[in-house]
Structure formats: C-alpha cells, structure tokens
Amino acid sequence: QQQVKQSPQSLIVQKGGISIINCAYENTAFDYFPWYQQFPGKGPALLIAIRPDVSEKKEGRFTISFNKSAKQFSLHIMDSQPGDSATYFCAASKRNAGNMLTFGGGTRLMVKP
Amino acid sequence: GAVVSQHPSRVICKSGTSVKIECRSLDFQATTMFWYRQFPKQSLMLMATSNEGSKATYEQGVEKDKFLINHASLTLSTLTVTSAHPEDSSFYICSARGGGWDEQFFGPGTRLTVL
Numbered sequence: 001q002q003q004v005k006q007s008p009q010s011l012i013v014q015k016g017g018i019s020i021i022n023c024a025y026e027n028t029a030f031d032y033f034p035w036y037q038q039f040p041g042k043g044p045a046l047l048i049a050i051r052p053d054v055s056e057k058k059e060g061r062f063t064i065s066f067n068k069s070a071k072q073f074s075l076h077i078m079d080s081q082p083g084d085s086a087t088y089f090c091a092a093s094k095r096n097a098g099n100m101l102t103f104g105g106g107t108r109l110m111v112k113p
Numbered sequence: 114g115a116v117v118s119q120h121p122s123r124v125i126c127k128s129g130t131s132v133k134i135e136c137r138s139l140d141f142q143a144t145t146m147f148w149y150r151q152f153p154k155q156s157l158m159l160m161a162t163s164n165e166g167s168k169a170t171y172e173q174g175v176e177k178d179k180f181l182i183n184h185a186s187l188t189l190s191t192l193t194v195t196s197a198h199p200e201d202s203s204f205y206i207c208s209a210r211g212g213g214w215d216e217q218f219f220g221p222g223t224r225l226t227v228l
Contacts, residue, residue: 032215034216041204042222043208043219043221043222044157045219046218049216089156098145101147103156104156
C-alpha cells in the first residue's frame with residue numbers, strides 16, 4: 001500500500017520557469033511533511049518541511065503548499081535553475097511512530113538552460 | 114547543520130563475503146538511526162530502525178540475519194550485509210535523528226556491488 005503518491009514521475013522545465021511537484025497522502029495521522037533533494041550517487045538532502053498547522057511555507061525559491069482537507073501537499077520551485085536538476089522526494093511521518101519517513105516515488109526534474 | 118557520514122562510499126566484493134557499512138553522526142547525538150536501500154531510479158525503502166543500545170526493528174520482508182544492524186553508540190550505527198549475493202547490490206543510505214527532532218539527516222550513501 002503506497003501511502004504517499006507523488007507526481008509527476010519526471011518533469012522538464014525551462015530555466016526561469018516554475019517547477020511544481022505534487023504529493024498526496026492517505027494517513028491522516030501524518031504530522032510532518034519534508035521534501036528531499038537527491039543528486040545522482042548522493043544521499044537525500046532536506047530541502048524544506050512543513051507541519052499541518054500551516055498552509056504554506058517559503059524558503060528562498062522553494063515553497064511548500066499544504067492542503068490538509070485534500071490530504072495533498074506540493075513543492076514549488078520558482079525561477080528554476082539548471083542546478084536544480086535532481087530527483088525530488090516528498091515524505092511524511094508521524095511523531096508518535098518514531099518519525100519513520102514514508103517516501104513518495106520521486107520526481108526527476110530537469111531544468112533546461 | 115547536522116552532518117552524517119558513511120563509510121565506505123563504494124565497495125565491491127565477491128559473492129559470499131560479508132560487508133560492513135558504517136554510519137556516523139558527526140556533530141550531534143543520534144538517538145535513532147535508519148537504514149534504507151535504494152535501487153536505481155527508485156525511491157528509498159526503509160530496511161530497519163535502530164535506537165542506541167537496543168535491537169533494531171526490521172521492516173517486513175527484510176532478513177535480520179542477513180542485514181545485521183548494530184547501534185552501539187549515539188554516534189555510530191553499522192550495517193553488515195552477510196554472505197552477500199549479486200541481488201544485494203544496491204545503494205545503501207543511512208539517516209540519523211537527534212532526540213526531540215523531527216528531521217532526519219541522511220548520509221551520502223554506500224554503493225555496494227557484489228560480483
């Protein structure tokens with residue numbers, strides 16, 4: 001049972017454009033929603049995270065939008081750059097379960113110069 | 114920021130041998146460490162969770178006798194792949210979490226190739 005569904009699987013964006021990646025979850029007990037960025041051959045790096053008590057969080061060019069009623073959250077990358085080309089994973093966890101992360105399937109982003 | 118290291122970064126071994134991978138939290142005490150496995154172009158799959166000083170909790174389908182995990186201290190966890198076979202070839206990644214934190218910080222990963 002895939003508890004976190006991520007789309008699209010791949011995304012091509014022109015430099016300067018907006019990259020949007022969406023995730024949907026099933027377990028309403030999840031209370032922490034991070035996004036990770038992974039470059040080939042490297043471990044994931046925490047990009048930005050949100051808790052369900054806010055609907056949006058922005059850090060630089062990266063914004064998470066959170067819709068609790070729809071059980072959906074998304075990552076927006078503004079002014080996308082070729083250096084943003086990587087695989088992005090959304091995840092979800094719940095504090096009373098040891099914060100074990102459930103990952104989405106990943107989105108391979110390519111930003112064309 | 115919190116830094117997690119892994120050693121080795123890459124290992125090639127013969128079928129039937131055992132391989133040990135170390136995961137260290139360099140600047141914080143990791144009360145919980147996680148081990149993941151990632152196949153090419155796929156997501157991370159949690160293998161096991163370990164808390165310092167206690168036995169690891171393995172996910173369903175992960176053989177605990179094949180993937181031995183030891184979390185001996187608050188800064189070190191090891192994963193030993195015993196009697197490795199070619200199907201064990203994968204990218205193994207650890208993560209660590211400090212007490213009271215929600216965030217997990219990931220290591221750079223270890224590429225295991227079993228010939």
